Amino acid sequence: MKQVAEKANVSLKTVSRVVNNEREIADETRTRVLETINELGYRPNLVARSLVTQRSNIIGLIVPDICNPYFSEVARGVQEITQENNYSLMIASSEDSERGEIELLRVMNSQSVDGVILFGPMWSEAVDAFGAGNRPIITVNTFYDHPRVGCVMADHYNGACAAMDHLFARGHRRIAMLADVVGDPREERRVSAYQDSLVKHGLPVDESLIVRGNPRIPGGRAATKKLLTERPDVTALFCFNDLLALGALKACAEMGVRVPEDCAIVGFDDIDFASITTPALSSVRVDKRELGRSAAMLALRMIERLDTPNRLVEIPAELIVRNSS
Amino acid sequence: MKQVAEKANVSLKTVSRVVNNEREIADETRTRVLETINELGYRPNLVARSLVTQRSNIIGLIVPDICNPYFSEVARGVQEITQENNYSLMIASSEDSERGEIELLRVMNSQSVDGVILFGPMWSEAVDAFGAGNRPIITVNTFYDHPRVGCVMADHYNGACAAMDHLFARGHRRIAMLADVVGDPREERRVSAYQDSLVKHGLPVDESLIVRGNPRIPGGRAATKKLLTERPDVTALFCFNDLLALGALKACAEMGVRVPEDCAIVGFDDIDFASITTPALSSVRVDKRELGRSAAMLALRMIERLDTPNRLVEIPAELIVRNSS
DNA sequence: AATATCTCTGACAACGCTGTCAGACAACGC
DNA sequence: GCGTTGTCTGACAGCGTTGTCAGAGATATT
Numbered sequence: 001m002k003q004v005a006e007k008a009n010v011s012l013k014t015v016s017r018v019v020n021n022e023r024e025i026a027d028e029t030r031t032r033v034l035e036t037i038n039e040l041g042y043r044p045n046l047v048a049r050s051l052v053t054q055r056s057n058i059i060g061l062i063v064p065d066i067c068n069p070y071f072s073e074v075a076r077g078v079q080e081i082t083q084e085n086n087y088s089l090m091i092a093s094s095e096d097s098e099r100g101e102i103e104l105l106r107v108m109n110s111q112s113v114d115g116v117i118l119f120g121p122m123w124s125e126a127v128d129a130f131g132a133g134n135r136p137i138i139t140v141n142t143f144y145d146h147p148r149v150g151c152v153m154a155d156h157y158n159g160a161c162a163a164m165d166h167l168f169a170r171g172h173r174r175i176a177m178l179a180d181v182v183g184d185p186r187e188e189r190r191v192s193a194y195q196d197s198l199v200k201h202g203l204p205v206d207e208s209l210i211v212r213g214n215p216r217i218p219g220g221r222a223a224t225k226k227l228l229t230e231r232p233d234v235t236a237l238f239c240f241n242d243l244l245a246l247g248a249l250k251a252c253a254e255m256g257v258r259v260p261e262d263c264a265i266v267g268f269d270d271i272d273f274a275s276i277t278t279p280a281l282s283s284v285r286v287d288k289r290e291l292g293r294s295a296a297m298l299a300l301r302m303i304e305r306l307d308t309p310n311r312l313v314e315i316p317a318e319l320i321v322r323n324s325s
Numbered sequence: 326m327k328q329v330a331e332k333a334n335v336s337l338k339t340v341s342r343v344v345n346n347e348r349e350i351a352d353e354t355r356t357r358v359l360e361t362i363n364e365l366g367y368r369p370n371l372v373a374r375s376l377v378t379q380r381s382n383i384i385g386l387i388v389p390d391i392c393n394p395y396f397s398e399v400a401r402g403v404q405e406i407t408q409e410n411n412y413s414l415m416i417a418s419s420e421d422s423e424r425g426e427i428e429l430l431r432v433m434n435s436q437s438v439d440g441v442i443l444f445g446p447m448w449s450e451a452v453d454a455f456g457a458g459n460r461p462i463i464t465v466n467t468f469y470d471h472p473r474v475g476c477v478m479a480d481h482y483n484g485a486c487a488a489m490d491h492l493f494a495r496g497h498r499r500i501a502m503l504a505d506v507v508g509d510p511r512e513e514r515r516v517s518a519y520q521d522s523l524v525k526h527g528l529p530v531d532e533s534l535i536v537r538g539n540p541r542i543p544g545g546r547a548a549t550k551k552l553l554t555e556r557p558d559v560t561a562l563f564c565f566n567d568l569l570a571l572g573a574l575k576a577c578a579e580m581g582v583r584v585p586e587d588c589a590i591v592g593f594d595d596i597d598f599a600s601i602t603t604p605a606l607s608s609v610r611v612d613k614r615e616l617g618r619s620a621a622m623l624a625l626r627m628i629e630r631l632d633t634p635n636r637l638v639e640i641p642a643e644l645i646v647r648n649s650s
Numbered sequence: 651a652a653t654a655t656c657t658c659t660g661a662c663a664a665c666g667c668t669g670t671c672a673g674a675c676a677a678c679g680c
Numbered sequence: 681g682c683g684t685t686g687t688c689t690g691a692c693a694g695c696g697t698t699g700t701c702a703g704a705g706a707t708a709t710t
Binding site: 336337338339342350351373375376377378379 | 687688689690691692694695696697
């Protein structure tokens with residue numbers, strides 16, 4: 001920058017003005033400076049800029065598991081928006097650990113990350129960890145009421161109800177649920193919807209039909225094998241997410257249980273892979289990319305404080321019926 | 326920091342020394358300062374530190390497509406290593422665009438990212454874009470000879486040969502290949518292996534049996550439908566990657582082609598989903614997590630300049646036979 | 651003509667750290 | 681006692697930007 005200033009015969013501040021496109025500057029100097037910048041290939045040092053502006057133009061994204069396609073699709077949505085707005089994206093994975101998440105928030109705080117998007121439940125500790133200034137925290141799928149916290153939610157409840165209604169319409173009465181370990185905020189709503197739907201159709205809620213496990217493929221496979229062995233009367237499986245459902249599909253294939261004839265399966269999230277299995281998986285579609293885009297846009301709005309936006313965004317969910325139910 | 330210094334009755338520099346664990350400091354002052362730090366909840370401002378040290382403790386990772394499980398598994402490996410070493414990870418997606426990649430390199434350069442890991446072919450332009458200092462660039466699956474460039478490679482050639490040998494052993498003679506669009510460095514090696522294997526077994530290389538398409542599920546599906554319609558004599562399909570293979574599997578299911586009886590399918594990469602399809606997909610396993618770990622470790626070694634390391638790391642590939650072949 | 655207003659530019663401090671160097675003090679050797 | 685060495689600490693500059701303020705000159709207003 002000093003070189004540019006010297007070569008163009010202007011002050012540092014003038015170069016800065018040109019770079020930042022401030023308008024109080026004569027066209028003639030502007031073009032001269034721009035030429036010199038090009039000539040010298042000057043690029044501003046974002047670190048120095050951050051130091052003085054207290055803004056980094058970086059958005060943080062903390063996912064529980066980067067390999068889970070659900071999160072990577074959300075991440076893509078976030079990335080699209082940040083890129084469009086000249087923000088960088090810093091992704092970190094907490095590996096499902098609360099401590100890890102807090103620590104990551106602290107690090108991002110020290111890095112002067114301008115705003116952070118995270119999944120999973122919120123604690124006041126998180127707000128403290130990502131503290132100074134008015135930098136926003138966006139939670140996906142959890143609600144937490146705090147002026148610095150925004151929230152983007154998929155409509156888990158109605159999505160789950162749609163899935164259950166569909167199973168009832170197909171004549172199923174003994175419907176089990178493959179759930180996540182307790183604690184996930186999506187979990188809560190989906191399980192509620194499951195229970196409420198049973199009640200609505202005049203059926204008792206049988207707790208032994210709610211099986212919990214690690215919400216990935218192996219977890220779904222193991223849980224399904226156990227469940228179908230113990231409760232062969234079950235005719236349908238509503239799964240907390242598609243990974244569990246894919247595991248269930250695999251388990252059925254291995255046990256010789258025909259899907260959907262012997263046991264129908266419905267998943268949740270509609271990840272890409274859901275459509276290519278045989279049979280193709282019925283699933284409740286959530287536009288994950290849109291979820292990410294909304295979260296990022298909300299973050300940017302809160303950062304730029306363009307308005308006092310509605311801090312709660314809801315994304316619809318829609319049942320996609322394929323061959324597994 | 327100023328507050329800490331005042332409260333503990335020491336200079337700024339002493340606080341800095343404590344924070345950075347420099348040893349020329351009396352135990353008594355150290356504990357006193359540490360206590361004050363805890364009391365005040367002080368956390369160093371990493372931006373300011375970066376500005377003076379010209380190091381950010383950030384590693385950049387540029388992937389072509391964050392939703393591709395191949396890349397996300399590599400990303401996880403990278404993340405593991407960076408986290409262990411107190412580095413942050415900045416992930417960006419170039420969306421398969423060379424221009425995007427260069428631009429991202431420039432941004433990361435301005436952010437003082439300490440080193441960058443990227444996929445796909447390398448151009449000298451990239452070295453320029455991520456320029457100043459001795460900051461390393463690690464390429465995954467491409468070789469580029471430059472003192473600042475390190476390289477991590479999977480053994481594509483031998484992996485592909487193993488797949489082909491396996492198909493020959495099963496008696497196949499009319500083997501087609503589903504390939505990527507030209508340009509990917511992995512592509513080149515795998516196609517060479519395919520061709521060499523044919524020759525080795527005394528068969529002609531029929532260019533019309535090499536079909537190229539977008540290396541994702543829909544691409545594989547479309548290409549397979551076209552191929553099997555035009556060339557029903559084909560009895561086996563060797564796919565550039567698992568996504569293509571999954572698409573092929575889907576296409577076969579839809580066309581009533583039995584796998585592996587009518588047409589055997591072998592993929593490459595062994596992504597998680599390969600094992601849960603019906604039939605389960607045979608694939609050449611590459612330890613993607615290890616690929617990421619190695620890339621990250623190489624980056625860190627080159628950053629810390631612990632040695633002049635071997636700038637080329639190779640990761641083996643191993644055929645996993647399942648039910649699709 | 652004098653004053654006010656506007657447009658453009660530059661000097662300088664500041665952001666929060668670390669590196670350099672020098673200084674204070676104690677311990678040691680002769 | 682004197683210099684030498686070693687250990688610990690602090691003053692100060694500087695990293696590369698931007699924000700603040702003031703000033704120069706041109707133009708408009710009275």
